[in-house]
Amino acid sequence: MTSTVTGIGAAVRRKEDQRFITGQGHYTDDIRREGQLHAYFLRSPHPHATIKKIDTAKAEKMPGVAAVLTGVELAADKIGNLICGWAISSKDGSPMNMGPHPALAQGKVRHVGDQVAVVIAETLNQAKDAAAAIDVDYAVLTAVADPAKARDPKAAQIHDNAPKNTIYEWSLGDQAATDAAFKNAKHVTRLKIINNRMIPNAIEPRAAIGDYDAGTDSSTLWVTSQNPHVHRLVMAAFMGLAPENKFRVIAPDVGGGFGSKIFIYAEESVCLWAAKRLKRPVRWTGERSESFQTDAHGRDHVTSAELALDAGGKILGLRVKTIANLGAYMSTFSSSVPTYLYATLLSGQYDIPAIYCEVDAVYTNTVPVDAYRGAGRPEACYVIERLMEVAARELHVDPAELRRKNFIRKFPHQTPVIMAYDIGDHDATLKKALEIADVKGFGQRKQEASRRGKLLGLGYSTYIEACGIAPSAAVGSLGAGVGLWESAEVRVNPTGSVEILTGSHSHGQGHETTFAQLVCERLGIPIEQVTIVHGDTDKVQFGMGTYGSRSGPVGMTAIVKALDKIEAKAKKIAGHLLEASPGDIEFKNGKFTVAGTDKSLAFGEVALAAYVGHKFPTNEIEPGLKEGSFYDPTNFTFPSGCHICEVEIDPETGHTKIARWTAVDDFGVLINPMIVEGQVHGGIAQGIGQALLENCVYDDDAQLVTGSYMDYTMPRADDLPSFNVGTTVTKCPSNPLGIKGCGEAGAIAAPVALINAVTDAVGSEDITMPATAQTVWQAIQKTHRQRKAAE
Amino acid sequence: MPTVTLKVNGKKQSADVDPRTLLVQFLREHLRLTGTHVGCDTSQCGACVVHVNGHAVKSCTMFALSAEGADVLTIEGLANGSALHPMQEAFRENHGLQCGFCTPGMIMTAVDMVKRKGNDLDEETIRHELEGNLCRCTGYHNIVKAIAAGAKAMKSGAKTGKAA
Numbered sequence: 042m043t044s045t046v047t048g049i050g051a052a053v054r055r056k057e058d059q060r061f062i063t064g065q066g067h068y069t070d071d072i073r074r075e076g077q078l079h080a081y082f083l084r085s086p087h088p089h090a091t092i093k094k095i096d097t098a099k100a101e102k103m104p105g106v107a108a109v110l111t112g113v114e115l116a117a118d119k120i121g122n123l124i125c126g127w128a129i130s131s132k133d134g135s136p137m138n139m140g141p142h143p144a145l146a147q148g149k150v151r152h153v154g155d156q157v158a159v160v161i162a163e164t165l166n167q168a169k170d171a172a173a174a175i176d177v178d179y180a181v182l183t184a185v186a187d188p189a190k191a192r193d194p195k196a197a198q199i200h201d202n203a204p205k206n207t208i209y210e211w212s213l214g215d216q217a218a219t220d221a222a223f224k225n226a227k228h229v230t231r232l233k234i235i236n237n238r239m240i241p242n243a244i245e246p247r248a249a250i251g252d253y254d255a256g257t258d259s260s261t262l263w264v265t266s267q268n269p270h271v272h273r274l275v276m277a278a279f280m281g282l283a284p285e286n287k288f289r290v291i292a293p294d295v296g297g298g299f300g301s302k303i304f305i306y307a308e309e310s311v312c313l314w315a316a317k318r319l320k321r322p323v324r325w326t327g328e329r330s331e332s333f334q335t336d337a338h339g340r341d342h343v344t345s346a347e348l349a350l351d352a353g354g355k356i357l358g359l360r361v362k363t364i365a366n367l368g369a370y371m372s373t374f375s376s377s378v379p380t381y382l383y384a385t386l387l388s389g390q391y392d393i394p395a396i397y398c399e400v401d402a403v404y405t406n407t408v409p410v411d412a413y414r415g416a417g418r419p420e421a422c423y424v425i426e427r428l429m430e431v432a433a434r435e436l437h438v439d440p441a442e443l444r445r446k447n448f449i450r451k452f453p454h455q456t457p458v459i460m461a462y463d464i465g466d467h468d469a470t471l472k473k474a475l476e477i478a479d480v481k482g483f484g485q486r487k488q489e490a491s492r493r494g495k496l497l498g499l500g501y502s503t504y505i506e507a508c509g510i511a512p513s514a515a516v517g518s519l520g521a522g523v524g525l526w527e528s529a530e531v532r533v534n535p536t537g538s539v540e541i542l543t544g545s546h547s548h549g550q551g552h553e554t555t556f557a558q559l560v561c562e563r564l565g566i567p568i569e570q571v572t573i574v575h576g577d578t579d580k581v582q583f584g585m586g587t588y589g590s591r592s593g594p595v596g597m598t599a600i601v602k603a604l605d606k607i608e609a610k611a612k613k614i615a616g617h618l619l620e621a622s623p624g625d626i627e628f629k630n631g632k633f634t635v636a637g638t639d640k641s642l643a644f645g646e647v648a649l650a651a652y653v654g655h656k657f658p659t660n661e662i663e664p665g666l667k668e669g670s671f672y673d674p675t676n677f678t679f680p681s682g683c684h685i686c687e688v689e690i691d692p693e694t695g696h697t698k699i700a701r702w703t704a705v706d707d708f709g710v711l712i713n714p715m716i717v718e719g720q721v722h723g724g725i726a727q728g729i730g731q732a733l734l735e736n737c738v739y740d741d742d743a744q745l746v747t748g749s750y751m752d753y754t755m756p757r758a759d760d761l762p763s764f765n766v767g768t769t770v771t772k773c774p775s776n777p778l779g780i781k782g783c784g785e786a787g788a789i790a791a792p793v794a795l796i797n798a799v800t801d802a803v804g805s806e807d808i809t810m811p812a813t814a815q816t817v818w819q820a821i822q823k824t825h826r827q828r829k830a831a832e
Numbered sequence: 833m834p835t836v837t838l839k840v841n842g843k844k845q846s847a848d849v850d851p852r853t854l855l856v857q858f859l860r861e862h863l864r865l866t867g868t869h870v871g872c873d874t875s876q877c878g879a880c881v882v883h884v885n886g887h888a889v890k891s892c893t894m895f896a897l898s899a900e901g902a903d904v905l906t907i908e909g910l911a912n913g914s915a916l917h918p919m920q921e922a923f924r925e926n927h928g929l930q931c932g933f934c935t936p937g938m939i940m941t942a943v944d945m946v947k948r949k950g951n952d953l954d955e956e957t958i959r960h961e962l963e964g965n966l967c968r969c970t971g972y973h974n975i976v977k978a979i980a981a982g983a984k985a986m987k988s989g990a991k992t993g994k995a996a
Contacts, residue, residue, distance in 0.1 A: 064867015
């Protein structure tokens with residue numbers, strides 16, 4: 042039966058792979074439009090400067106140049122600013138201080154790479170040549186990159202409406218209860234934490250093609266987007282670039298996102314605007330150096346955290362103070378990341394009676410920071426899991442045992458920081474991970490390594506995260522400018538084949554396969570007869586896109602709801618065809634059967650009958666077979682699990698080798714275990730990248746030091762091990778599929794597991810990400826000197 | 833503008849090009865073979881790997897004019913008609929790709945790796961040989977598995993593409 046081969050739970054090989062392995066994918070840069078022009082952006086070399094004058098006269102006369110545009114033309118055409126769509130209020134109730142963010146600089150540049158002007162020409166080389174001829178007269182201002190220094194009154198002032206560069210001073214939790222918990226504590230563990238800045242680096246650079254049809258006054262934008270409808274909404278409603286009803290956004294094959302392609306950027310806005318001005322298609326594809334200077338960065342927190350414990354190792358309270366760097370402008374969802382996606386997860390897997398978290402968000406002269414794989418949750422996981430590991434070391438108890446002592450075991454569980462965890466079994470994931478990682482044999486391996494002159498370390502991360510960000514009313518009450526439901530439409534063709542239109546967007550996640558598996562399971566038809574349509578606002582009416590591991594729990598549930606309606610209508614039609622009451626019709630394995638008889642019809646036969654409309658009363662039942670659904674979830678989902686990292690360090694060089702990586706995750710029901718494992722692998726690799734290799738560095742003057750792959754260390758194949766991946770299952774109660782989402786878990790769990798292992802090996806907690814050979818070597822030397830001095 | 837003449841996927845091609853044109857630009861812009869991708873500007877990512885006269889080359893590191901008279905094989909020419917190359921099949925079978933953007937470069941590198949290192953490739957060798965290719969999606973785990981499997985499958989005699 043097809044359902045056993047291609048249904049839910051089967052490791053179906055991906056439908057989309059055929060085009061990718063043969064070079065037939067259609068990414069934005071692969072698309073050509075007749076008469077197209079090329080855009081090239083002149084960017085600020087200065088972190089902070091006023092623009093006194095821009096002289097474009099010479100550039101405009103260069104060969105092939107169609108236009109040179111600046112913020113002056115943008116303002117003249119009344120194009121709105123880029124916006125941040127999540128309103129966060131400060132503790133005192135005041136709204137966040139959002140500074141203006143024009144798509145082309147108006148009077149001031151605020152980070153290296155800020156767009157100053159755009160040249161649009163017949164060829165890219167002509168556009169580049171002309172850009173070199175633009176003369177910009179800057180008055181350079183002092184700049185600040187370090188979030189800890191941004192609020193110094195003497196620091197550069199980046200936006201007039203944000204005194205001391207402060208965007209908001211926000212808090213969550215009960216301060217008085219938390220302070221009281223610390224008063225009663227027998228032991229307090231304190232840590233200073235820097236969560237280093239990441240550059241997302243999807244391998245496909247961002248790209249856009251704007252097109253305008255004067256005959257119909259309609260616009261089309263091809264763009265590397267994780268959420269084309271959100272692009273259309275923001276660009277229509279807030280920027281005024283085109284009316285929503287005459288504006289099509291297409292996100293074709295997209296080469297990875299990791300958050301960075303959620304946001305609405307200057308470049309696509311300018312392409313669309315310029316196409317309308319020039320009445321010709323305008324295209325732009327970012328060079329990698331532009332990705333480094335313009336793709337929204339991730340993380341960048343400076344935190345002090347304290348954990349209060351009683352004499353038995355039970356947690357009494359958690360107090361956290363974080364400065365979050367949001368860069369030079371507020372990106373689309375930036376405000377939510379260090380607040381509601383961060384502090385709400387600080388309780389981890391633990392029963393913590395009192396939590397208080399304060400977050401100050403600041404402007405600096407750096408690239409805007411927004412959601413990057415995990416978005417706030419890796420930062421929260423890092424805080425609580427570092428505290429747990431260090432507390433266990435200070436109390437001389439087994440880190441696994443300290444965690445067990447504090448695990449939540451009764452569900453639902455209301456944390457002090459909004460979240461109501463619905464289900465989980467943290468003992469089960471920990472137990473399975475301990476077995477796979479052979480933690481029992483660690484002591485022996487450590488001795489053996491020691492004989493070889495190597496240091497072995499073990500680190501845990503028992504993480505929890507929140508996916509499927511929702512329900513809409515809940516996120517609305519927290520400041521979200523949008524609802525976070527998802528839509529689906531099921532179109533059954535007369536031949537019985539099916540098209541699923543979804544508001545989710547696949548950019549590596551394999552939706553064309555997993556969503557089809559769901560349909561196969563439900564309708565009992567072969568997977569070849571199912572097509573998933575996504576990424577085009579002219580085809581899919583509306584949708585919220587893909588981020589926060591929402592496409593499974595929210596996007597697929599919307600498909601389930603639409604399939605329910607299809608089944609209900611098809612049963613009615615089958616009842617007429619089989620001359621039975623709809624209540625007596627059973628649908629199983631692709632067949633409609635009259636209960637207790639052998640009278641049956643195949644799904645395809647009913648589909649054809651629905652369109653022919655001959656054999657049922659069309660005044661009671663409409664012809665055709667097409668249903669839609671807008672599904673708003675009832676809760677977040679809460680994937681959780683345990684990662685255990687074992688490292689081997691060479692004390693002579695400080696080089697860290699990952700000896701073993703074990704991940705046991707509870708994602709609820711798995712649709713396709715092969716794809717889920719792949720998501721886990723990729724997430725872990727990004728987490729290891731952050732903890733061991735990657736670091737976005739600005740110097741004291743806010744110049745970007747790591748501006749290319751020559752100096753930003755991407756994880757390569759020989760930096761990483763193979764991973765031991767396992768799963769446990771508690772079914773998610775808030776959606777009919779029982780699924781939780783799996784896209785971010787690895788990136789959330791991994792960094793802290795690795796740092797816990799490295800600090801264990803070295804015997805010093807004083808190691809900041811990334812734990813490069815130099816950092817680790819220095820920590821080893823310092824520890825060695827301290828031991829010598831103590832002797 | 834000077835003219836370049838070369839063979840791509842077994843077919844002779846000739847075109848007038850701006851001397852600045854890189855081989856990857858020639859393949860993508862002039863021949864519209866868009867399977868070869870550009871992921872960086874410092875020859876680090878390997879998304880643009882093709883074979884030039886039987887050797888893996890990052891096509892962003894060479895001018896189209898430097899390929900005068902060469903025999904170039906791209907991802908589009910790797911399959912034998914509708915029969916996939918064993919390495920392409922191995923990437924699908926082992927879930928060695930997610931977003932697909934680095935995939936053509938990975939596959940072309942892998943085929944070259946097998947030619948140089950043989951059909952029995954251990955994990956350490958594969959990981960070391962992949963030092964010129966970046967993937968952000970897979971964590972390389974399944975790419976390594978795919979290459980080991982593809983290397984073995986190539987031994988069993990499946991034919992490789994249109995060029996030498």
